[in-house]
Amino acid sequence: MMSVSLNINGRDRSVNVDGADTLLDVLREQVGLLGTKEGCVEGECGACTVLIDGAPVDSCIYAAAAAGGRQVTTIEGLARPGDYSPIQQAFIDGGGVQCGFCTPGFIVTLTALLRRNPDPSRDEINNALSGNICRCTGYSQIIEAALLVAAAATSTPTPAGAVAQ
Ligand code: FES
Ligand code: FES
Incomplete structure (x- = not known):
């Protein structure tokens, strides 16, 4: 020892x-x-x-x-009950969690990806998740959750008073 x-x-x-x-x-x-x-x-x-x-x-x-x-x-x-990170919340909202067994691994992997690349493409998400297996979701909800977080992180808020075109 x-x-x-x-x-x-x-x-x-x-x-x-x-x-x-x-x-x-x-x-x-x-x-x-x-x-x-x-x-x-x-x-x-x-x-x-x-x-x-x-x-x-x-x-x-x-x-x-x-x-x-x-x-x-x-x-x-990474997890705090009631104080979830954007990717955790996106999993919850979008059905990325079913039995939940794979979920910690996916969240940890995606957290690392989004830290180094806040706006990954679908292919980059797929590559990052190539070592994570989920038997329940079919992956689409998980990938959509990551894309939603990426879109939210890179969207520019409309300035106050501006009119959307
Ligand atoms: S338990 Fe470690 S990769 Fe499956
Ligand atoms: S949610 Fe069941 S294995 Fe992924």
Whole structure:
């Protein structure tokens, strides 16, 4: 076992891990953050997606020891009941959440995309989501939610008193 210090959702933590422990194991079993889901455990479905220093990774295939000294953000670091981010609200409003198992991974992945590119194209959204699988929605509501957030972020408010043409 070795002690690893990392920052999870803005809080410094010290955890004891062995070489076989994944970051997903640590988050769910030691830290008790259950929003990050355990799906395929093979890096294929994206249910376990978290941000490491702002970039999305599959925590099921990321060695916990490698997270030492890094900033880890889970869905709990993005979600606040009653204070949802634009992409979270768009999922809720647009039917992007059905069973919800995949949702944390999609939200984390799209949050990273929208931070680095506030106005992604449909193709860029599709590419960003290529590692996230949803068995319920057919993806269209999820992609539309991301496009809606992009459109809202880049729309120019009409100046007060101006008349729309
Ligand atoms: S559980 Fe990690 S990619 Fe599926
Ligand atoms: S909402 Fe059920 S797997 Fe995506």
